[in-house]
Amino acid sequence: MSKEVVARDGGGVDKLPPLRSNGRFRLLWGGSALSVMAERSSTMAFTLLVLWHTGSKSAAGLVGFAALLPMLVMQLPAGVLVDRWDRRRVMLVCVAGRALAIGSVAVSLAGDEVRVWHIAAVAFVQGSLTVFYQLSERAAVRGVVPPQQVSTAMAQNEARSRAVNFVGHPASGVMFGLSAWVPFLSSTGLYLMSLLTLTRLRIPAQRSGRGKSARGLREEISSGLRWVWQRAYFRSALLVIAGSNLVFQGLILTVAVLVREQGRPASTVGLIMAAGSIGGLLGAFSGGWLSRRLPMRRVMIYAHVAWAVIMPGTVFLLHPVILGILFFITSHIGAAVTVSGMSHQVRITPDAMQGRVGSVVMLLVSGASSIGALGTGYLLEGFGTRGTLAIASGVMALLAVVATVVFTRPGAELEDRSAQEEASGHQRELTAGPPTTMTLRRIDG
Numbered sequence: 001m002s003k004e005v006v007a008r009d010g011g012g013v014d015k016l017p018p019l020r021s022n023g024r025f026r027l028l029w030g031g032s033a034l035s036v037m038a039e040r041s042s043t044m045a046f047t048l049l050v051l052w053h054t055g056s057k058s059a060a061g062l063v064g065f066a067a068l069l070p071m072l073v074m075q076l077p078a079g080v081l082v083d084r085w086d087r088r089r090v091m092l093v094c095v096a097g098r099a100l101a102i103g104s105v106a107v108s109l110a111g112d113e114v115r116v117w118h119i120a121a122v123a124f125v126q127g128s129l130t131v132f133y134q135l136s137e138r139a140a141v142r143g144v145v146p147p148q149q150v151s152t153a154m155a156q157n158e159a160r161s162r163a164v165n166f167v168g169h170p171a172s173g174v175m176f177g178l179s180a181w182v183p184f185l186s187s188t189g190l191y192l193m194s195l196l197t198l199t200r201l202r203i204p205a206q207r208s209g210r211g212k213s214a215r216g217l218r219e220e221i222s223s224g225l226r227w228v229w230q231r232a233y234f235r236s237a238l239l240v241i242a243g244s245n246l247v248f249q250g251l252i253l254t255v256a257v258l259v260r261e262q263g264r265p266a267s268t269v270g271l272i273m274a275a276g277s278i279g280g281l282l283g284a285f286s287g288g289w290l291s292r293r294l295p296m297r298r299v300m301i302y303a304h305v306a307w308a309v310i311m312p313g314t315v316f317l318l319h320p321v322i323l324g325i326l327f328f329i330t331s332h333i334g335a336a337v338t339v340s341g342m343s344h345q346v347r348i349t350p351d352a353m354q355g356r357v358g359s360v361v362m363l364l365v366s367g368a369s370s371i372g373a374l375g376t377g378y379l380l381e382g383f384g385t386r387g388t389l390a391i392a393s394g395v396m397a398l399l400a401v402v403a404t405v406v407f408t409r410p411g412a413e414l415e416d417r418s419a420q421e422e423a424s425g426h427q428r429e430l431t432a433g434p435p436t437t438m439t440l441r442r443i444d445g
Helices: 023-054 055-075 075-084 087-108 116-144 146-180 182-198 215-228 232-261 268-292 298-311 320-348 349-406 410-430
Strands: none
Touching: 023 055, 023 087, 023 116, 023 182, 023 232, 023 268, 055 075, 055 116, 055 232, 055 349, 075 087, 075 116, 075 215, 075 349, 087 116, 087 182, 087 349, 116 146, 116 182, 116 232, 116 320, 146 182, 146 268, 146 320, 215 232, 215 349, 232 298, 232 320, 232 349, 268 320, 298 320, 298 349, 320 349
């Protein structure tokens, strides 16, 4: 943790420079923005490529499953290794590896070859390296910003991701319309630009004694699982969010199939996703505000009840404009929940366990997405688009009931209070030191 970012004025009130003056955070944010743009553009192109070239809904679901499977199988070991390894080096290796993998697709398509197994393999490799990258980046945030600005930094990171979706999804659709290989070549270039940016980044070593742990991989994974399991309502929140993520992953594939069935161009899918990204961008900004004013239990209830009310509209209102509006609203809520949840987790987790706890969180909330992609492909084959959307709406209604019942119990409030005390303790550890020794210095990278 940087020691130069907190000062006291004459009245003893902490003053912090804005994040835009923090050079290391700017490099982390900018390099990751390029990386996220590359990853999102190519992921969208995977679905379009398989769906438009093979016409197989189950094949599209299979590739989507391969892209998301790492969220299920890589999270826990990645969390341990991120706590052991140099996080900056992990990010650099992940960006370089993804550039090579996506570049191989561009080369293959330039030769007019489309092999589903190759696309699925590259999607899996990209997804695996993305898991390592995301855990490293999230853990690195506490090393480049003071504890008081973690929520703001997380909100800006989420806003970045949503803004990238806004540009990346429609751009991917437009580039795919020009030629199938264009979005993959573009993603390769973006990864290389990200690599150049991140080479300038310096991150303080984490308090983990990386690479020197005598404990086995299994024991360290277990420690992360125990940490989460001991917090009953926190793990309940993760499981409920996992269910809603499963629904939304299925919704994205269903919309892509619906657009194709209506005979509309592939760029229409990108525009619908872009509408969701705008909503997500606005939601990311409000997420920081929510995390400071509402406890997680309230955010969970309000979000899932709102989703349950909105989702049935997708069953009957199938025009792209209406779907874009619905995606705007659901993504706005989703981004606010994401920022609030990430800020909560990062604040209450000890620095040496950020990777392990973060991996458990990502496993639970995002691992289910891989099952959603695979299952939705077969639901579409068996029930069609309208039937699949009706099933998704029913699942969301059930999740809203569960969230309301679970998080109105007294134990949820007690755990929230305990978590806040825990977060305050970690903040005191990171900022420990006599006030007279704390100085303010601009960080210029």
